[in-house]
Amino acid sequence: MRLKKFGKRHRRYIPLYLMMLPGLVYLIINNYIPMAGLIIAFKQVNFRKGILASPWAGLSNFEYLFSSDEAFIITRNTILYNLAFIVLGTIMAVFIAILLNEIRGKLSKKIYQTVILVPYLISMVIVSYLVNALLATETGFVNHTIVGALGGEPISWYSEPKYWPFILILVNLWKNFGYHSIIFYATVVGLDSGLYEAAAIDGANRWQRIYHVTLPGLRSTIITLSLMSIGKIFYSDFGLFYQVPMNSGPLFDVTNTIDTYVYRGLMQSNNIGMSAAAGFYQSVVGCLVVLLANFTVRKISKDDALF
Amino acid sequence: MKLKKCMALGMTVVTICSLLAGCTGDGETKTETESVAASGSTEAAGESGDLSEYFHTKDHYTLKVMAMGDADTQILEEVSAALSEITEEKLNCDVELTRIGFASYMTQLNLILSSGDALDLFIPMADPSEYVQTGQIQPITDLVERFAPNLCSSLEERDWMSMIYDGDIYGMPVNGEKGQILGFGMRKDICDELGIDYENFQSMDDLHDALVKVKEAHPDMYPVVSNAGDMFGGSTPYIGQDSCGDSNNLAVLEDPFDENGKIVSFFETDLFKETCERMYQWSQEGLIMPDASTNTDSCNTLVAAGKAFGYFQHMTPGWEIEATQNNGGIETVAWKYGVPTYIGGRSGWFVPTASGDPERAVAFFDLMYSDPTVANLVINGIEGKNYVFVDKENGVITFPEGKDATTNGYSRLEWAWPNERLSYTVEGLETNWEESDQFTESTQVPVCFGFKFDSTSVMNQITACLNVYEKYVPALLCGSLNPDETIPILNEEMEKAGIQDIVKEKQAQFDAWKAESSEN
Numbered sequence: 098m099r100l101k102k103f104g105k106r107h108r109r110y111i112p113l114y115l116m117m118l119p120g121l122v123y124l125i126i127n128n129y130i131p132m133a134g135l136i137i138a139f140k141q142v143n144f145r146k147g148i149l150a151s152p153w154a155g156l157s158n159f160e161y162l163f164s165s166d167e168a169f170i171i172t173r174n175t176i177l178y179n180l181a182f183i184v185l186g187t188i189m190a191v192f193i194a195i196l197l198n199e200i201r202g203k204l205s206k207k208i209y210q211t212v213i214l215v216p217y218l219i220s221m222v223i224v225s226y227l228v229n230a231l232l233a234t235e236t237g238f239v240n241h242t243i244v245g246a247l248g249g250e251p252i253s254w255y256s257e258p259k260y261w262p263f264i265l266i267l268v269n270l271w272k273n274f275g276y277h278s279i280i281f282y283a284t285v286v287g288l289d290s291g292l293y294e295a296a297a298i299d300g301a302n303r304w305q306r307i308y309h310v311t312l313p314g315l316r317s318t319i320i321t322l323s324l325m326s327i328g329k330i331f332y333s334d335f336g337l338f339y340q341v342p343m344n345s346g347p348l349f350d351v352t353n354t355i356d357t358y359v360y361r362g363l364m365q366s367n368n369i370g371m372s373a374a375a376g377f378y379q380s381v382v383g384c385l386v387v388l389l390a391n392f393t394v395r396k397i398s399k400d401d402a403l404f
Numbered sequence: 405m406k407l408k409k410c411m412a413l414g415m416t417v418v419t420i421c422s423l424l425a426g427c428t429g430d431g432e433t434k435t436e437t438e439s440v441a442a443s444g445s446t447e448a449a450g451e452s453g454d455l456s457e458y459f460h461t462k463d464h465y466t467l468k469v470m471a472m473g474d475a476d477t478q479i480l481e482e483v484s485a486a487l488s489e490i491t492e493e494k495l496n497c498d499v500e501l502t503r504i505g506f507a508s509y510m511t512q513l514n515l516i517l518s519s520g521d522a523l524d525l526f527i528p529m530a531d532p533s534e535y536v537q538t539g540q541i542q543p544i545t546d547l548v549e550r551f552a553p554n555l556c557s558s559l560e561e562r563d564w565m566s567m568i569y570d571g572d573i574y575g576m577p578v579n580g581e582k583g584q585i586l587g588f589g590m591r592k593d594i595c596d597e598l599g600i601d602y603e604n605f606q607s608m609d610d611l612h613d614a615l616v617k618v619k620e621a622h623p624d625m626y627p628v629v630s631n632a633g634d635m636f637g638g639s640t641p642y643i644g645q646d647s648c649g650d651s652n653n654l655a656v657l658e659d660p661f662d663e664n665g666k667i668v669s670f671f672e673t674d675l676f677k678e679t680c681e682r683m684y685q686w687s688q689e690g691l692i693m694p695d696a697s698t699n700t701d702s703c704n705t706l707v708a709a710g711k712a713f714g715y716f717q718h719m720t721p722g723w724e725i726e727a728t729q730n731n732g733g734i735e736t737v738a739w740k741y742g743v744p745t746y747i748g749g750r751s752g753w754f755v756p757t758a759s760g761d762p763e764r765a766v767a768f769f770d771l772m773y774s775d776p777t778v779a780n781l782v783i784n785g786i787e788g789k790n791y792v793f794v795d796k797e798n799g800v801i802t803f804p805e806g807k808d809a810t811t812n813g814y815s816r817l818e819w820a821w822p823n824e825r826l827s828y829t830v831e832g833l834e835t836n837w838e839e840s841d842q843f844t845e846s847t848q849v850p851v852c853f854g855f856k857f858d859s860t861s862v863m864n865q866i867t868a869c870l871n872v873y874e875k876y877v878p879a880l881l882c883g884s885l886n887p888d889e890t891i892p893i894l895n896e897e898m899e900k901a902g903i904q905d906i907v908k909e910k911q912a913q914f915d916a917w918k919a920e921s922s923e924n
């Protein structure tokens with residue numbers, strides 16, 4: 098009886114469920130089934146026996162990950178870089194979005210929008226060679242032209258770790274600011290123009306209008322986007338950290354993140370158990386971070402929370 | 405698409421016919437040098453008939469084979485098609501050949517082996533003991549005798565030693581050079597121009613003086629370059645030590661020939677320290693290319709492009725010939741130093757666990773090992789496209805007009821194939837196998853020859869150490885880092901990563917192995 102009622106009530110949703118189906122199937126195949134692979138983190142994999150029949154390794158895969166400095170370094174790098182990207186990236190993107198909004202000429206506005214989006218569309222591999230064109234020790238633009246003109250000694254960029262935190266942040270900003278600006282700009286455009294007019298009538302100058310109208314209007318977009326980035330704070334942009342430093346050994350201390358560590362463990366040392374352990378650690382802590390971030394936001398402002 | 409395929413097939417049929425014709429031709433004249441291989445194949449003719457019958461009772465199969473070196477996709481398809489023509493009849497299977505360049509070979513191979521993709525036969529870049537421990541390759545003890553009769557009949561016992569793990573045969577050794585020596589290869593024209601007497605160098609200091617001269621005379625040229633980021637060879641940088649039972653170079657024998665040698669951490673040896681110091685000094689003097697450790701070009705590309713004078717490499721007899729060929733025809737000579745070392749059977753071909761048909765894989769290896777047509781197809785590619793005959797009778801070839809070894813579309817890495825002794829020789833670059841055999845006679849056999857290190861119990865220490873290794877060692881050996889500052893840090897991090905556990909474990913296994921082998 099009850100089931101019938103349920104069926105009736107939900108019948109009209111059937112087309113919607115059907116539309117959801119492909120996405121759901123994809124999600125299950127791509128995101129849920131591979132989770133079974135987490136078991137590898139606790140195994141000493143032997144291909145001849147297969148994953149399930151391989152002997153259990155207990156926590157020994159984790160033990161070595163954490164007993165070396167490696168775990169600390171990759172975690173530190175992943176989190177600090179991502180924090181820097183989120184904070185600086187947001188400030189920069191909001192700033193550019195506001196500037197875009199102040200541009201009056203229609204044509205120039207279109208041109209700027211397009212131009213700032215271009216870096217976002219370039220593949221990281223190409224970016225890495227653009228960076229290399231700047232930083233190559235002998236032929237690079239920086240050493241060849243700038244350092245040369247200032248009379249300094251050429252710097253071998255790819256073996257000096259101290260410069261790389263700045264270089265990586267700069268590259269990331271350059272690559273992503275356009276895309277994020279466009280998102281913020283879309284919100285700015287959507288703000289009620291009546292608010293601006295009212296503020297202008299009340300005698301607010303341009304700065305005051307930006308501070309009191311535009312920024313509050315952007316608040317929920319900023320929170321949502323930051324929250325989504327924080328959710329991914331345990332994941333790093335593989336291309337940025339692997340390709341851009343050209344996989345240079347001396348830079349590992351400042352360029353190794355969890356993702357590049359897993360990749361190297363798998364590809365170079367061929368140690369699947371330890372790679373899986375690092376991946377396991379990433380998933381679990383990453384999940385906790387999402388929950389925590391959402392919890393915090395919910396405490397501060399319930400409407401902006403994701404769930 | 406279809407039309408193209410038909411044409412390709414037609415072409416390959418034509419080329420096969422011409423190849424076959426070529427082979428019967430030189431078979432008559434080359435009998436002396438190749439009597440061993442030839443007699444092997446005639447003897448086995450009866451048996452291979454049985455094998456063919458046996459395989460024809462089984463389902464048709466496609467063998468996937470992977471080898472080192474660059475090759476154009478289209479040429480690979482043609483070579484595969486030509487091979488399939490032959491294997492269709494003999495083994496009732498097709499062959500699909502893949503080749504991948506050095507720079508990404510190891511990564512690609514690891515990816516294929518760990519993902520369980522179909523692969524039946526491959527040659528690894530370094531000692532495959534890790535693959536044995538993770539079960540990524542399978543033992544073929546029971547298969548070799550039946551399915552690789554030609555290989556078995558031509559091998560010495562010690563050639564098998566490197567292929568045996570835990571009493572099982574895992575690999576099939578290639579028939580090529582059996583000795584190696586350290587060396588520095590360089591451009592002959594520049595040596596002549598500057599009066600560099602490379603044959604009579606006494607020490608590294610002589611080489612250093614020569615490099616300084618080169619830098620003065622040719623400031624636009626790097627005196628020493630790395631090979632895609634590696635100064636002394638890739639996964640096994642070899643500066644005179646012996647990695648002893650594996651190829652990690654973590655726990656090593658500093659002197660490979662010292663009967664009483666103890667296993668030590670490679671990074672605490674004087675050999676390592678001296679080498680790094682020398683490289684750092686050279687790098688400071690501008691003798692080594694900048695960014696050597698992140699350089700992605702091969703040393704051959706750099707020499708061929710006129711940007712490099714020389715590079716370090718492990719050498720075998722006839723190395724100069726091969727190097728000249730790889731350097732785009734620029735004549736290359738070498739100064740060889742160190743002790744000639746026996747490495748017989750060190751490189752071989754293996755069958756992954758994921759292989760669907762290990763019997764055919766072994767049989768196909770035997771075919772590449774004993775059949776001149778097949779050997780030449782895989783080594784030299786397609787006649788008319790990758791090479792042309794100069795002297796068909798004697799099996800002398802050259803590259804098609806306007807092409808050289810780097811641009812002919814199918815790189816010739818004869819030593820990475822099962823039997824380079826069956827290959828045609830390139831004009832002007834004939835390998836002298838007698839000289840090679842003499843060299844093999846002169847080599848010393850390292851004390852740990854045949855010892856295999858079972859790293860299962862220290863696997864995680866090894867991974868941790870290799871991470872540290874990647875961080876510092878390639879850059880140190882390229883002279884990019886100051887050894888006075890870096891080596892202490894390196895050793896400290898190695899200690900933390902557990903290198904002493906590896907040293908201890910290897911020493912214990914090595915002692916046990918020595919005791920066992922002295923009993924026999």
